[in-house]
Amino acid sequence: MGNTCAWPILRTTDLAxxxxxxxxxxxxxxxxxxxxxxxxxxxxxxxxxxxxIQALLGAGVRWYGKGPGDFPATVSLGAAAFAQAEEALTTWAGITRCYVLWHDMKWPAVVELGLDEEYKYAELQVACNSHDIHCQEWAAEHTVFIHARPGHEARAAWLAARVGARIVGPTEEGW
Structure with missing residues (x-):
């Protein structure tokens, strides 16, 4: 067991x-x-x-209060392709704070840093209208996070550099 660490690598008002x-x-x-x-x-x-729910059929609701109607709640939806996730996130971002999370992936080995491939802690997230992974507080910007093994900031920085980005804030404990 263990949690990821999430490093922000972009904050922008441009969701695209x-x-x-x-x-x-x-x-x-x-x-x-x-x-x-x-x-x-x-x-x-x-x-x-x-x-x-009207924007994207098939979404499920999870209540955090005593039952239905006792807010807050989360609405969840799976996506089968990048284009589907992009469309859903764009739609939902116009309504509230939300995020998309990709998992079931491997970050590549980084031989020069002595890092093997990473599966267990490899995730990628875009948080809309928020600076944190849980979207607890509203922000005018969207944030891209690389999730990796705790202590692997060098991997996060290496990954960010591969796509012309860099770490832009402190790490957060992930899931």
């Missing part, structure tokens, strides 16, 4: 820019299953809930 960077990073992964992708959005009232 964030998604383009994410797609480039997915191409760096040595193995990638496009079906292993899910979206989550925070819901704070009935209006948001209705808009999210």
């Amino acid at each position: 820019e964030a998604l383009t960077l994410a797609e480039k990073l997915l191409s760096v992964a040595s193995w990638y299953n496009p079906n292993a992708c899910h979206l989550n959005a925070w819901v704070h009232d009935d209006g948001e809930l209705r808009r999210l």
Whole structure:
């Protein structure tokens, strides 16, 4: 067991820019299953809930209060391809804070850093309207995060450099 660490490598108000960077990073992964992708959005009232569910059919709701109608809640949806995740995230980002997370991938070995391939802690995330991975606080920007093994900031920096980016903030404990 263990949690990832997440390093932010881009903060931008342009969601297309964030998604383009994410797609480039997915191409760096040595193995990638496009079906292993899910979206989550925070819901704070009935209006948001209705808009999210109507926008993308098939989304599930998880309540954190005593039951249905007791907010907050999360709305979740799986995506089978990058284009589907891109469309869903763009739609949801216009409504509330949300994120897309890709997993079931391997970060490549980095021989010069003495790092083997990484599967267990390899994830990629785009958080919309937020600077944190859990989308707890609203922000005007979207953030791209590389998730990797704790202590592997050098891997995160190496991955970011492969796509013309760099680490732009402190690490967060992941999942």
